[in-house]
Amino acid sequence: MDNLIIIGIIIAAIVVIILLAFIGKFFSLWLQALFSKANVSIFQLIGMRLRKVPPQVIVEARILSCKAGLPVDTNLLEAHYLSRGNVLRVIQALIAANKANIKLDFKEAAAIDLAGRNVLEAVQMSVNPKVIETPKVSAVALDGIQLHAITRITVRASIQKLVGGAGEETVVARVGEGIVSSIGSAQSHKEVLENPNMISKKVLASGLDAGTAFEILSIDIADVDVGQNIGAILETDRAEADKKIAQAKAEERRAMAFAAEQEMKAKVMEMKAKLVEAEAQIPMAMASALREGKLGVMDYYNLKNIEADTQMRKEIGSAPEASK
Numbered sequence: 111m112d113n114l115i116i117i118g119i120i121i122a123a124i125v126v127i128i129l130l131a132f133i134g135k136f137f138s139l140w141l142q143a144l145f146s147k148a149n150v151s152i153f154q155l156i157g158m159r160l161r162k163v164p165p166q167v168i169v170e171a172r173i174l175s176c177k178a179g180l181p182v183d184t185n186l187l188e189a190h191y192l193s194r195g196n197v198l199r200v201i202q203a204l205i206a207a208n209k210a211n212i213k214l215d216f217k218e219a220a221a222i223d224l225a226g227r228n229v230l231e232a233v234q235m236s237v238n239p240k241v242i243e244t245p246k247v248s249a250v251a252l253d254g255i256q257l258h259a260i261t262r263i264t265v266r267a268s269i270q271k272l273v274g275g276a277g278e279e280t281v282v283a284r285v286g287e288g289i290v291s292s293i294g295s296a297q298s299h300k301e302v303l304e305n306p307n308m309i310s311k312k313v314l315a316s317g318l319d320a321g322t323a324f325e326i327l328s329i330d331i332a333d334v335d336v337g338q339n340i341g342a343i344l345e346t347d348r349a350e351a352d353k354k355i356a357q358a359k360a361e362e363r364r365a366m367a368f369a370a371e372q373e374m375k376a377k378v379m380e381m382k383a384k385l386v387e388a389e390a391q392i393p394m395a396m397a398s399a400l401r402e403g404k405l406g407v408m409d410y411y412n413l414k415n416i417e418a419d420t421q422m423r424k425e426i427g428s429a430p431e432a433s434k
Contacts (some may be wrong), residue, residue, distance in 0.1 A: 254341015
């Protein structure tokens with residue numbers, strides 16, 4: 111019986127030692143929270159460990175919020191951590207917003223953080239606006255002259271529009287579109303060079319920050335350069351195209367004329383062949399006439415004399431031309 115009592119005491123001692131060792135891991139955190147007036151109990155710390163939530167992170171965030179006068183319940187901190195949020199960054203954003211008199215509660219900050227945006231950076235951008243430099247934007251005025259413009263956009267983060275609002279890329283794209291529209295509506299490129307502010311005023315008045323996570327404070331023209339004479343280039347290209355069309359039509363007409371010439375030559379050769387054929391039939395016809403008595407011998411000789419006389423006259427007439 112005594113042995114059983116001794117064994118029971120030993121087991122109880124081992125259990126107590128294990129419990130003390132387990133509780134000892136959280137004692138320093140509990141003591142730290144106690145002296146910081148953060149009110150985190152030992153049982154809450156043990157529960158965090160069982161829920162696989164790092165107590166160190168939750169306690170630090172709890173102490174930070176309490177010291178800043180913005181106490182956040184540990185259950186909210188744990189829930190945000192389990193949702194894969196950055197607990198310390200959210201608390202730091204709350205403190206920064208409170209110091210800057212920006213309205214922001216834990217629910218909004220947690221939503222912004224879970225949306226994938228850096229809520230602390232957003233609060234800092236609300237206090238200290240950010241300058242975004244756009245890439246070079248090219249546009250053509252109504253007189254055909256191309257201009258290259260670079261602008262600097264000063265934006266401030268809008269806390270209320272961070273969730274669901276478009277990012278910097280949308281702002282840059284909209285400003286670029288506005289620059290192209292402003293330059294394209296100018297009667298002359300000289301108007302833009304003389305008064306670059308006309309671009310920024312027109313673009314700024316278009317409400318380009320609607321639906322974005324930012325508020326555009328100003329749009330400043332950093333540089334404007336003159337590019338090519340696009341109007342002259344287009345006219346030159348058009349003239350070159352018209353020239354090629356005219357050349358193609360002329361070549362078509364030349365080909366048709368050449369084909370017609372070859373066709374006429376073929377017809378001439380055909381007529382000559384018919385003439386030769388007809389001339390070849392004359393002796394046969396004369397022989398047939400002599401046999402049938404329709405043509406006498408004297409008539410034949412008279413015909414030959416006429417042909418010889420005609421041939422002589424041709425030779426006499428062509429002799430002076432040959433001497434020349």
